[in-house]
Amino acid sequence: MNIIITTAQRPDDNLITKGLNYSKSLDIPFIPREKIGNLSKGTTAYLVVTKEGLVCHYQNHKLFYHPSMAMLRIKGINNGNEDIFTTICGDIKGFSILDCTMGFGADSLVWSFLSGENGSITALEKNKIIYAIVSEGLKGNYSKWKEINDFARRIKPLNEDYVQFLSNCPTNTFDIVYFDPMFDIPIEKSSHLQPLRLFAEKGSLTKEIINIGKRVAKKLVIVKNNRNYDFSKIGITETFSKKSSNVKYGIIRLNKGE
Template identity: 30%
Template sequence: MTIVTVSQKATVEECREAEAVAKCLALPYEERRERSLPTMQKIYGADDILVITKKGPQLYTGEGKEHTFHLSMAQLRLLRLQRGGVDHLAEAVGDEPLESFLDCTVGLGADSLIVSYVHPECPRYIGLEGVPALAYITNYGCRHFTHKEHAVTAALRRLQIVAMRYEQFLAQQWENSIDVIYFDPMFEVPVKESPQFTGLRGHLVESGFTADTLRRALAVARRKVIVKERPFAQLFQTMRPTRLLGGKYSRVAYGVYEKGATMWND
């Protein structure tokens, strides 16, 4: 369970804002009353706490573990692109102009930011996040974070974050309605060194990626579906992609499933 509260010494306006956020996300709001976050976590049996502060929202998941919006590894990827380097997700999406892009597991927003930066012509970027509190934080960052480079800020502003599970969203879409659909599910074998997920492990939606999910996504997609996983993942053995992209020594790979070209081993 997630609860919503405010920082210590919050103003009346901040308390009202927190109550409004809680109502919007259908989460309980609890007054802070000078209590520590670990104490509130114990009293209310909360898995995590969304804290509304004057500097922006924070997601508290345990003692010493707080998540706020940041560019994470996307900043290094942006620098690589600006220097003429290759980004494997951008390569998987391709150079053809986009009209729509759906990130089914937007999380911290890093992957969608890269695609939006490379394809500024695309008018429709949707990022789905199944954890409402995380969706709120990522959406807040996309609306308020200002980068020193206008193109990066503009890329963030193009992202529309929706607090919804991808299974529900895909079931509601017309076939052939979205150009490219992207998934970054929880890896079969986690990359333990990933610093951007410190404090969030165990607090994310960890539903398994299935053949039925891929089939539905391919029905909704106009061009392709892209799935990020470890190069040796069983997923890529049972649901063989059209292409598998990634660096020679990369710990992750991008499986590209072109429309009408999927090869199944299930």
């Protein structure tokens, strides 16, 4: 994929500096906005530095960070509604959580809210473009609800492959290890995830990876997948799904203690 990075129109020095820094860290060429011209003919995607964050333009899609889905879930929990994470995990205040598949960061944000000020969230994303967009977004002020921005800033995003990261983790590093891999069979209603699918790293979970997750987790390993996914092939027998949902969660309860 041929990608360039540029800035929004009429950039200030701060945007240009950010663009140059991202060009170096992502190893993609920086093209000043006024010189972009005919370069579009040979370019597959644009990464644009704006005052609101990073935006990737690809074909007819835009990829950018916004915590909208997570905000709805958090507001629902505050209103007394049951969330899938609280149903599965119960009270997890103070827990350390490894989100192996950050993506847009919605689940990481809900984990951050549920684990509270004394909890910790480490979120891994292998794809450098998705990582750059979301990690930049987590620093922003996207909501008038100040706490949402605080929850986002408590997340520690890392541009890492989860297999390598888990393999290097000491035993019992995190309370919960969570996987939400890109589904092999996409859910048609999840149209908001279509831009993410264009960049997301493809790779299936195996029983061996789950076993590494079990070594690293103290209390729970949780896997999210399509409702029709066969969890038994990765060694998971306990599953949970809401009747109205197209997704299902595989659960391994460890409770190793401290």
